[in-house]
Structure formats: C-alpha cells, structure tokens
Amino acid sequence: MPDRHSKPPRIAVVGIPGKWSTEVLADALEARTGFRAVVDMAEVSLDLSRGALICSPPGYGELNLCDLDGIIVKKISAQYSPNTLDRLALLRTAEQAGVRVFSPVASMEGLVNRLHCTLALQHAAIPMPExxxxxxxxxxxxxxxxxxxxxxxxxxxxxxxxxxxxxxxxxxxxxxxxxxxxxxxxxxxxxxxKVELPGRDLGMVFLGGRYLGTYARVNQGDSWNTTINSGGRYAEVQPDPALIELGQRAQAPFNMDFTTVDIAETDCGPIVFEVSAFGGFRGALEGAGVDAAAHYADYALEQLTR
The missing domain is CATH 3.30.1490.20 (ATP-grasp fold, A domain)
Structure with missing residues (x-):
C-alpha cells in the first residue's frame, strides 16, 4: 500500500467516459492533483484472492482501485437497475482497503432504490406525494x-x-x-x-450537507414532467429559506457527500420527490451558476488532507 500522504492524493472518477459531467470532474481533479483516471464500472473486475479492484482506464495498463486515496462516484451506470447495486457493492472492497469513496457506498445504496429512499423520507416526516x-x-x-x-x-x-x-x-x-x-x-x-406542478420543479444542490444553490427545471411543452429528457430547460431560481430548510432536512438522513433534492411547489405546499444518489452538475451550472465539479474536487481534497 503506498504512502497516501507523501504526494497529492490520487482520486479516480467512476462515471461514464466521454460524458460531460464525468469528464469535467476528472478535469477539475487533474488540475488540482496532476492525476486523472476515469473508471467505467463495466470494465472493473474484483479479484478476491488479491483483494483488488482491477481496471485499465485510459493512460494505464492496470490500475488497482484499492491503491487509490479516493474515488468519486459521479455515475455508476447509464441507467439505474438492480445491477447498479451490484456495481456499488464492488466498491465496498475499496472502502475496506481504506479508500475514501464519495459518497459512502451505503449512502448511495439507500438512494438507488426508489422505495428505500421513500421510506427514509417518510420516516423523517418529509412531505411527499401520496x-x-x-x-x-x-x-x-x-x-x-x-x-x-x-x-x-x-x-x-x-x-x-x-x-x-x-x-x-x-x-x-x-x-x-x-x-x-x-x-x-x-x-x-x-x-x-399525480401532482399538478406550476410548470417547474426544483433541484436543490448540497455538498457535504452544505447548501450550494437551487435550479429549476421548466416545462417547455405538453409533457407531464419537467425532465430535460422530456424537453425541459434549466432556469435560475431563488427559493425562500423555508424551502431550503426542507431540502436540508430531506438530504440529512442519507449522509451524502454530494446530492440534489428534487422539490415541487404545489397549492398544498412544497413536496419532495426524491434525493439523488449522484446529483446533476449541468443543472447546477446552467441553472444556479454553481460549478459543482470544482466545488466537489476541492471538497474531496479537503476531506483527504485534513
């Protein structure tokens, strides 16, 4: 095991190679540490006899993730599925080897499954749709x-x-x-x-439990939802303190390093749809003017060097 304090930390990004949010985070980390590794979990193998998580990201012959200082999980798979939980389980090997995984594997596992997230929010008395x-x-x-x-x-x-x-x-x-x-x-x-929305819902961004900003997803057509996949666009919004406090309470039970809370304002008051296992960078940047990649890179380095 290398001395993790003798030189700048080596932090890999687990994500989707070529995707903007994955690459911009890897860029931010490389600018601060000189190290860059983008890891596709589909290419990771667990060798239990060696206690090693092996992959070959661009620029490396072979990299053992258990030898790193940190791993930031930007995206574990293109779409959520039970296989997402299997991929997260592999990262427990790195955690057990002393690698700091952002966010903790147990935290992400609790959010990937919509039911588990809902039950935790209900237990915390967070208002949700029926x-x-x-x-x-x-x-x-x-x-x-x-x-x-x-x-x-x-x-x-x-x-x-x-x-x-x-x-x-x-x-x-x-x-x-x-x-x-x-x-x-x-x-x-x-x-x-089905909740009647005022043409938008909100994404509230948190880093280490600290509020960074809020963006809106605004419906641009006749779709019943506001997602960007359905033609929505990002917009700036300044929520009132009570709404921020709701987002703070919603994300608190999950111990996430980085997350977004999806909130809708209704005639009956605000409701929370979900807390994200990974959180979006583009909405934060385009809607809230928050460079989440830079903030996250600084946060990870602070956590590893303090």
Missing part, C-alpha cells in the same frame, strides 16, 4: 381510481424513464391491461398521486 405500493393489480386499479391521476414509477430509474401516467377516466379494460404490462417488468408497483 404514495401507494403494491403487487396487486386490483389494489393498483383502486389506487388509480382514488388518486384520479397516478404515476407508476419503476423502483430503479432516473429522469422519468419507464414512468407511466394513468388516469381514472381511461377505459377500465385498457387500464387493467396497461397495469398488467407495467407489473410484468415491475412486480412491486410504486404508485404516486
């Missing part, structure tokens, strides 16, 4: 009737991928068939009452 979880088709139909409009959400997804909007006025037979199809891919159905 939520119903079931494996029963009949119970799901009853929930749609009761809610009027309902959003069915996969337990593992981001940016509204795989989500389904249903209305109680839909043809009953077609409604049942649609729910059955959804359940074939999502045996445990996560159902929320």
């Amino acid at each position: 939520t119903f979880i079931t494996e029963s088709i009949d119970a799901a139909l009853d929930a749609v009737t009761r809610f009027g409009g309902a959003v069915f959400k996969p337990l593992f997804s981001t940016k509204a991928r795989g989500m389904l909007l249903l209305d109680s006025s839909d043809d009953p037979t077609a409604l049942r068939n649609t729910i059955e199809t959804f359940r074939s891919d999502n045996p445990l159905m996560y159902i929320q009452r």
